[in-house]
Amino acid sequence: MTETDQLVANATKYFDNGGHDGSRAVRPAIGVAVVACMDSRIDLFALLGLRVGDAHVIRNAGGVVTDDTIRSLAISQRFLGTREIVLIHHTNCGLEGLDDDRLADDLQAETGIRPAWRARGFTDPVADVRRSIEALRRDPFVKEKDSIRGFVFDVATGRLDEVDAGG
Amino acid sequence: MTETDQLVANATKYFDNGGHDGSRAVRPAIGVAVVACMDSRIDLFALLGLRVGDAHVIRNAGGVVTDDTIRSLAISQRFLGTREIVLIHHTNCGLEGLDDDRLADDLQAETGIRPAWRARGFTDPVADVRRSIEALRRDPFVKEKDSIRGFVFDVATGRLDEVDAGG
Secondary structure, eight states, X not given: OXXXXXXXXXXXXXXXXXXXXXXXXXXXXXXXXXXXXOOTTOOHHHHHTOOTTSEEEEEEGGGOOOHHHHHHHHXXXXXXXXXXXXXXXXXXXXXXXXXXXXXHHHHHHHHSOOOSSOOOOBSOHHHHHHHHHXXXXXXXXXXXXXXXXXXXXXXXXXXXEEEOOOO | OOHHHHHHHHHHHHHHHTOOOTTOOSSOXXXXXXXXXXXXXXXXXXXXXXXXXXXXEEEEGGGOOOHHHHXXXXXXXXXXXXXXXEEEEESSOTTBTOOHHHHHHHHHHHHXXXXXXXXXXXXXXXXXXXXXXXXXXXXXXXXXXXXXXXXXXXXXXXXXXXXXXXX
């Protein structure tokens, strides 16, 4: 039995328990899109008190702003009506100290192909949240810019601290 | 008071309740990376029975495989030890029927700039899960390929159905 088999068994329980609210619409009820790191220690529904149907959840390695983040936010805002963006990085991130060139070199040595993407390592989550907010403020395809706020989640304590981005 | 203000208040409650398990390591305990759509009606922790610390969670518009998905999975597998991939699309997706060229035309008309990214609209979630599995199987930077499984989540009933990808 794989771990995936266990997750599938858990999903059967979720269905059998009948607790899923199937009445919610495709448009997020509170008009928020969350952009966060993929880290396993961030349960966004529990942390932010989200209910099924409330908010879009965009997650990648680092919670960084990439073309794919912009694609997702553009679709979220234009077609599904979200107006606020919440960015979440966290302490003890796997991307802290990761060297983009070194990973590209390693992958090229191993596969013969150099990735077209950068790893997007960073050294300070607070500074990277500030950079991410700036990137969203400047992006022409992000049209709702009135509420773009950034946070760092402490995975050891469960505390969410806002980052002062200025401006 | 914005919706974000309410989420921040909820996060304070999460911290005050003291329920966060701060003992979990950066490496996901069950070695799984989940790739899913950003749709607001998918609470992956509840659906899959995930605990804090169990699995990486990668989400974007559609749950599609992009360069950013590959970047996240490559980092997840190489540095953080995940070995299984779970792909989740769903019914009633905002990307169903979305025309990539039309969105690019609209954005160009509105901003004067044509996006470098494609919207990645699709017509059938089952077919797109199959395409995504194929894309991951072929990708040189995804090194753990023994367990790549795909599912469609029914947002109306809460049921998760596996997609037979062949191979």
